[in-house]
Amino acid sequence: MTMQQAKADALAARLATGQPGQGGWLGAAQAAALARLRGMGLPGKRDEYWRYTDPTSLNAPDAPSAALFDSRGEAPPFSGLDRLRLVFVDGIFDQAQSDDPVLEGIEIERLGSAALNPSHWAAGLYGTLETRGQTPVERPFAALNTAQATEGVLIRVTGRPSKPVSLIYLHKSERSDAILHHFVKIESGAELTLLENGPAAARLSKVLEVEVADTGRFHHIRTQGRDHERRAVSHIFARIGAGALFKSFTLTANGRLTRNEAVLELAGADAVAHIAGASVGDGDFHHDDTVFVTHAAERCESRQVYKKVLKNGAVGVFQGKILVKQGAQKTDGYQISQSLLLDEDSQFLAKPELEIYADDVKCSHGSTSGAIDDTALYYLRSRGVPLKQAQSLLVLAFLAEAIAEIEDEAIAEDIRARLEAWLHRHEH
């Protein structure tokens, strides 16, 4: 059997468990995605961008089971914030638990119902950013997502809504396999904060497409739930217009397998894109951040800030690229990926890449992995701070640069407190 045949068979098996296709514009987007996917096949260990992360459990036709996490009554993230809540249970929208999706300056509609409206604003737009993001690096799970997704929300922002939209992903069934696909369109001058939290399912595939028109502003903060056995593959595809702002932060604590891809295109002059992640893992934890930032216009600024704290054999992966196209002069690109290895069993694999075709640019990148600084630890202890507390302070300090990417101080404090609690629970 040839490689091609094996890949085709694996894909056929994977697709057999999917949802039946839809009609209308959603059906057309699904059919196009399926054709893309057939052209590339599912990823394998030999693929350049899958060398550090084994896609087997994501390729499997059925989701491997994942035990439900007991948070012991701890309030979920963002609980204290005034927000418009939209709840999904194992990947299915739950109207009863959700708020009425009505807010000034914003239109929110479920993917399934919007698909019935041939003149919906998302018709002809849905799936296009994912399609653009397939070049130059193929992202088969994103195509698979578009081919199969029937759940998600379409959000169009025309003003400045008074509160964030909060997508809450509850995990209730041990074998659930969720597919979610959202599209967010920020019109010129509009601004939105989007919050996401929760594991969503035993296995989650999620695509978030974000189109930020000129001078629009988009803030995104997510936490991926604490279920130890969950698996997730997520993609963010963003296209950022002139003078627009895109900021995204992800907190990942626990999870057997997480692959977070982000494909950001700075399409208009003076656009800004910041993407950051803090992940903490203890034991059976594999976390992969794969980021591709394209500077296609002049005077844009991008920042990638990824920090990982790993112990007991946890594995962190970072594959980050900055591509500066010809003509994207005065680009300011920054990328940092760092890991703090709390023992000798943990591993960090990093592959930073720069590809630059303009001659007047500023791009820097750095990647480090190391242990807690003994001298700093001694200094803190010499002032009376007990060992465990001193270690926690230094770990939080290590994560601080990523958390600093969250503009809203209340949200940043919520994230910081969660990390502190996690560190406290995982002291040895």
Added chain:
Amino acid sequence: MLEIKNLHVKLAEEDKVILRGLDLKIGAGEVHAIMGPNGSGKSTLSYVLSGRDGYEVTEGSATLLGEELLEMEPEARAAAGLFLAFQYPVEIPGVGNMTFLRTALNAQRKARGEEEVSAGDFLKLVREKAKTLKIDAEMLKRPVNVGFSGGEKKRNEILQMAILEPKMCILDETDSGLDVDAMKLVSDGVNALRDAGRSFLVITHYQRLLDHIKPDVVHIMAAGRIVKTGGPDLALEVENNGYADILAEVQA
């Protein structure tokens, strides 16, 4: 206050002996100075007393108010009242100076079974102490020692001392890297803390610091031992004649 008896110390991972039978006794309220040539073991003494890793005590003892220091964790020594002002204060990116000070103060109070200081009271305390050391509020907001000048780092050490109110303060070459004005400021800060219940051990190469912080007793250290002890005049003798005469006299 502090009593060191026959202290022998080697590097933990090498066969290099640094302290060879050091004896020192500092009474409550006294200021002692240790001077000595490079490599005589002055900084090692401060590290060993404060509990830094990498040293092995092979013989001897060191007690603070009767409690054996050498078996305690560094944080326990701090709670017991020991404070080392570092020669090279450590930069800690990501930890705010205020957070650091408050965490340290409350950890010590907790270890001694005292009430923690409230955020409001703490702020008041820091503002008052910072003002006398001419430390501006901006510096307190920054991460610990990050981007501080040499003088700011040393002033920050003295600020920590003023807030933590230790009983036994060790100043390890606090004058190094300071200009005349900064030295005056730091010395004034130290002098303000002089008290019948607080003792100081000032480690320095130069007499000039001792013009500002006037010692009761001066020790000369060489090859891991105190080789000569005297009054403030001994420091002047070193300043004028160097160590060679004294060392020759001791060896004779």
